[in-house]
Amino acid sequence: xxxxxxxxxxxxxxxxxxxxxxxxxxxxxxxxxxxxxxxxxxxxxxxxxxxxxxxxxxxxxxxxxxxxxxxxxxxxxxxxxxxxxxxxxxxxxxxxxxxxxxxxxxxxxxxxxxxxxxxxxxxxxxxxxxxxxxxxxxxxxxxxxxxxxxxxxxxxxxxxxxxxxxxxxxxxxxxxx
Numbered sequence: 227x228x229x230x231x232x233x234x235x236x237x238x239x240x241x242x243x244x245x246x247x248x249x250x251x252x253x254x255x256x257x258x259x260x261x262x263x264x265x266x267x268x269x270x271x272x273x274x275x276x277x278x279x280x281x282x283x284x285x286x287x288x289x290x291x292x293x294x295x296x297x298x299x300x301x302x303x304x305x306x307x308x309x310x311x312x313x314x315x316x317x318x319x320x321x322x323x324x325x326x327x328x329x330x331x332x333x334x335x336x337x338x339x340x341x342x343x344x345x346x347x348x349x350x351x352x353x354x355x356x357x358x359x360x361x362x363x364x365x366x367x368x369x370x371x372x373x374x375x376x377x378x379x380x381x382x383x384x385x386x387x388x389x390x391x392x393x394x395x396x397x398x399x400x401x402x403x
Contacts, residue, residue: 236348237266240300241403242360245342250343251356255403256376262301264376266345271295289340296325296382296392298343298355299373305364305374313339313362313376336362344381344401355393356385 271294277286302309306329308331311318316333339362343355358380366374382392 232349232398234347234349234351237261237345238348239344239346239401240266241344241346241401242341245340245357245385246387248263249357250390251354252394255342255344257403258302260304265377266300267298268345269299271297272314283374298345298353298358298380298382299378301365301375301377303373303375305366305376309376310364313360313378314364319340340383341380344403348400350400351395351397352399353395355380355382355400356387356390357392359383 240258240261242258243252245252246359269341271289273294274292276292278290280287307320307328308320309330310316310330314332315337317331319329319331320390321328340357341360344352344356345355346352361379361381363377364374365377384392
């Protein structure tokens with residue numbers, strides 16, 4: 227277990243999987259490999275503010291603040307038929323032998339995915355996101371200087387289980403999948 231005084235730097239492992247049936251943190255999450263360097267980022271977006279001005283003052287009479295989204299974004303390499311099926315649905319036909327290709331056929335419409343996510347730091351500690359809506363796009367490069375990648379934006383949502391925080395940071399602990 228890492229010291230609580232060590233800064234959290236770098237990604238050791240990333241796990242994505244189904245949300246628990248009770249709406250809490252999923253268990254049995256599976257590792258996601260080959261994160262593009264520099265892409266795993268947790269962002270708290272700036273919200274919107276609506277001011278209600280009045281004639282008698284330069285200051286507003288009333289202000290409404292709407293919080294911004296909290297998102298976790300990353301890109302991954304290592305795209306294959308199984309990865310495309312996992313993030314976009316459709317039909318996956320594994321090859322009968324190692325000589326036969328795996329085949330992914332795209333669906334007519336991509337499914338909406340909600341998953342649990344764990345991002346583990348190299349020094350110990352991790353971020354656990356209970357429920358996130360995944361928006362996945364493909365960036366399929368056909369140049370010899372680029373690799374195909376999937377870009378994943380996970381918008382953190384309120385859990386459907388009462389009394390559970392949307393996400394939790396464990397500083398100094400180890401994640402056990």
